[in-house]
Amino acid sequence: MKKPVTVSGLIQSGAVRENAPDVLPKFKGQSDFSNSRSVDIPLSQIKPNPYQPRRIFPEAEITDLANSIEEIGLIQPIAIRKVDDNQYQIIAGERRYRAFKQLNKEMIPAMLFACDDGDMAVMAITENVNREDLSDFEIAKSIRNVESLFPTKKRLAEALGIQREDMYRYFAFESLPDLITEKLAVNPRLISRNAAADIKRVLNNCLDNEYDHAMAALKEALYLLENSEIDQGKIANFIIQKVKREISGSVNKEKEEFFAGSKRIGYFSTSNNGIMIKISSGILDADKTEQLKNTLNELIKGPKV
Numbered sequence: 022m023k024k025p026v027t028v029s030g031l032i033q034s035g036a037v038r039e040n041a042p043d044v045l046p047k048f049k050g051q052s053d054f055s056n057s058r059s060v061d062i063p064l065s066q067i068k069p070n071p072y073q074p075r076r077i078f079p080e081a082e083i084t085d086l087a088n089s090i091e092e093i094g095l096i097q098p099i100a101i102r103k104v105d106d107n108q109y110q111i112i113a114g115e116r117r118y119r120a121f122k123q124l125n126k127e128m129i130p131a132m133l134f135a136c137d138d139g140d141m142a143v144m145a146i147t148e149n150v151n152r153e154d155l156s157d158f159e160i161a162k163s164i165r166n167v168e169s170l171f172p173t174k175k176r177l178a179e180a181l182g183i184q185r186e187d188m189y190r191y192f193a194f195e196s197l198p199d200l201i202t203e204k205l206a207v208n209p210r211l212i213s214r215n216a217a218a219d220i221k222r223v224l225n226n227c228l229d230n231e232y233d234h235a236m237a238a239l240k241e242a243l244y245l246l247e248n249s250e251i252d253q254g255k256i257a258n259f260i261i262q263k264v265k266r267e268i269s270g271s272v273n274k275e276k277e278e279f280f281a282g283s284k285r286i287g288y289f290s291t292s293n294n295g296i297m298i299k300i301s302s303g304i305l306d307a308d309k310t311e312q313l314k315n316t317l318n319e320l321i322k323g324p325k326v
Contacts, residue, residue: 059098059130059131059132060130060131060133061128061129061130061131062101062109062128062129062130062131063127063128064118064121064122064126064127064128064129065127066107066108066109067101067108067109067110067111067118067129067131068104068108068109068110068111069110069111069115069118070110070111070112070113070115070141070145071110072138072141072142072145072146072163072166072167073111073115073145073163078115078116078119082116083116083119083120083123084123086116086117086120087120087121087123087124090117090120090121090124091124095117095121095129095130097114097117098114098129098130098131098132099111099112099113099114099115099117099118099129099130099131099132100112100113100114100131100132100134100144101131101132101133101134102133102134102135102136102141103133103135109131109133110141112134112136112141112144112145113144113145114131117129138167138170139167139170139171139180142163142166142167142170143167143180143181145163146160146163146164146167146181156209156210157191157194157212157213157214157217158194158205158209158210158211158212158217159209160191160214161191161192161193161194161195161214161217162194164177164181164188164191164192165192165195174188187214189218190214190215190217190218191214193214193217193218193220193221194214194217196221196225197217197220197221197224198224198236198239200236200239200240200243201217201220201239201243204243204247211243211246211247211253212246212253212256213253215254216253216254216256216257219254219256219257220239220256220257220260222257223235223257223260223261224236224239224260227264230268231264231268234263234264234267234268235260235263235264237263237267238259238260238263238264238267239256239260241259241263242256242259242260243256245259276288276289276290276291277289277290279300281304285301286300286301286304287299287300287301287304
């Protein structure tokens with residue numbers, strides 16, 4: 022008789038660790054698994070999880086795991102589902118699967134689940150999250166990959182056991198410039214979802230004349246981050262302050278103030294954006310104001326030929 026999937030059932034299967042956080046009790050899957058004990062399945066009949074959220078499998082970690090398995094055996098079987106008579110897909114446990122392949126094993130202990138794509142995707146994500154092995158960037162990619170399996174974002178968030186507001190922080194990664202996402206592809210842990218959301222907000226709020234300065238500041242901040250000279254949580258503010266200094270410095274690049282005695286009555290400034298003349302009200306009467314305008318007009322027109 023088939024039993025419904027429960028948190029304890031997932032623990033027995035090796036899908037999650039026993040002291041997993043509260044995210045899993047919110048798991049809504051109603052799938053069944055067909056055995057209470059693991060069975061040995063040929064490695065040749067097992068394929069990786071198409072919804073695997075993990076982007077990087079460091080070879081050194083796989084080797085360490087393989088050595089551990091060789092010494093003490095496999096403590097937790099992998100979780101799989103059957104896709105046809107002789108083919109299975111991994112739900113959870115791809116690193117264990119890779120370690121067995123490295124050891125040239127022919128069979129691997131596995132728990133067999135009957136589940137749909139949505140359940141499979143959620144179980145794969147939660148296993149990695151609960152083992153604290155998955156970066157926010159990888160989670161963000163995996164959430165987007167399985168989004169179409171759920172009727173609404175609300176249902177997706179419920180299945181994952183997270184708030185929708187937090188899910189949108191994950192979505193911030195896809196709005197970041199290429200110079201960040203290219204680095205994340207190599208180092209997924211470079212920035213968290215909170216830092217990504219803050220950076221996205223700052224870039225979205227930039228005025229047209231600020232964006233290039235913001236991108237230059239972001240590039241500098243990433244360099245500092247990679248060299249452990251700045252905390253990722255401070256990148257957004259670093260960009261804001263850098264842009265303020267650049268814009269202020271550009272406007273006041275060359276500035277000459279006008280004085281009447283010791284009283285400042287105006288200034289003349291030049292920048293990449295042009296020339297600005299400002300004179301306090303009441304300094305020039307109507308005739309002198311008209312004279313200044315005429316003089317400027319003559320200068321702009323240039324000499325007569």
